[in-house]
Amino acid sequence: MAIATLPRTSETGTLATEDGQRPSRRRNGLKPRKSWLLTALMSVLFAYSMLPLFWLVISSTKTQGALVSSFGLWFSGPFAFWDNVVQVFTYQDGTFGRWVLNTLLYTVVGAFGSTFLSTLGGYGLAKFDFPGKRVLFAVIIGAVAVPGSALAVPTFLLFSQLGLTNTPWAVFIPSLVSSFGLFLMWSYSREAVPNELLEAARMDGAGEFRTFFTISSRLLAPGVVSVLLLDIVGTWNNYFLPLIMLSDPKWYPLTVGLNQWSEQANTAGGETVFNLVITGSLLTIVPLIVAFLFLQRFWQSGLAAGSVKA
DSSP: OOOOOOOOBOTTSOBOOTTSOOOOTTTTTOOOOOOHHHHHHHHHHHHHHHHHHHHHHHHTTSOHHHHHHSOTTSOOSSOOHHHHHHHHHHTTTTHHHHHHHHHHHHHIIIIIHHHHHHHHHHHHHHHOOOTTHHHHHHHHHHHHHSOGGGGHHHHHHHHHHHTOTTSTHHHHHHHTOOHHHHHHHHHHHHHHSOHHHHHHHHHTTOOHHHHIIIIIHHHTHHHHHHHHHHHHHHHHTOOHHHHHHOOSGGGOOHHHHHHHHHHGGGSTTOOOOHHHHHHHHHHHHHHHHHHHHHHHHHHHHHHHTTTOOO
8 A cells, every 4th residue: 555655844844855955946947036135236236337338438429519518428419439539549649559559568568477477476385385485475465465556656766766767667567566466376376286286297207397387387277367367457557657657658558648638628728638538548448348358268267266176
């Protein structure tokens, strides 16, 4: 005689499976519960984040006259975006194009150089023991807590004594040092590269440099890309360091150059070119968007690498 068994219930009164676990909402065909409060909060944060970009796009389509006489969050007057782009690259004998090249140069040298040094330093701190390691690590932690603006004046005085101010080296050299990138790569290297793998490579006769460039570098790739993206954004948007180091406009990056155009309106006889400043600002963020889209999958995998444990 078959005996029908009733499904067991958990302590909270809900149905439970044979292993004592509650059935999944998704397995039972039930939709996961949504939080309207959380959805509303995220919608507000999204609107707050996208509103400046929306205003920038709308304003870049206006002439100088329409920019100051119309509502900022909607189109007005003739569509002048392409005219503004042409004026941006031809104003003051095309100095904007030189600022773009300067910014690319500072970013390539500074961001890629900083990422390379941070990777080497973080990997060395994580995988090698040497005298003074604890002291060095404490110095790095302390450097992370010091804001860059606090070091600007001492850095300027040092480079002034060396005769490097108003040269690209005054931007290159400080950009190569990233204490946060070094700390991030130390943290990532500890978990991403197993010590057993390094020991096996050494037993096979591989040197430390060969092991790093052929084995460890591949495992560190997601973390390297994460640090690279942070360094690219930081170097591309760097404003205060070039401002105090450079006085010749031909070496200005985009941030300092566009600010100079904006300040023209406050000088006697200066020309007001806010439409060019806004259009130039929009063009300035395009390379960053492209970099994020291109490196997005590596960056996401780097952030999620420590979230799953075998």
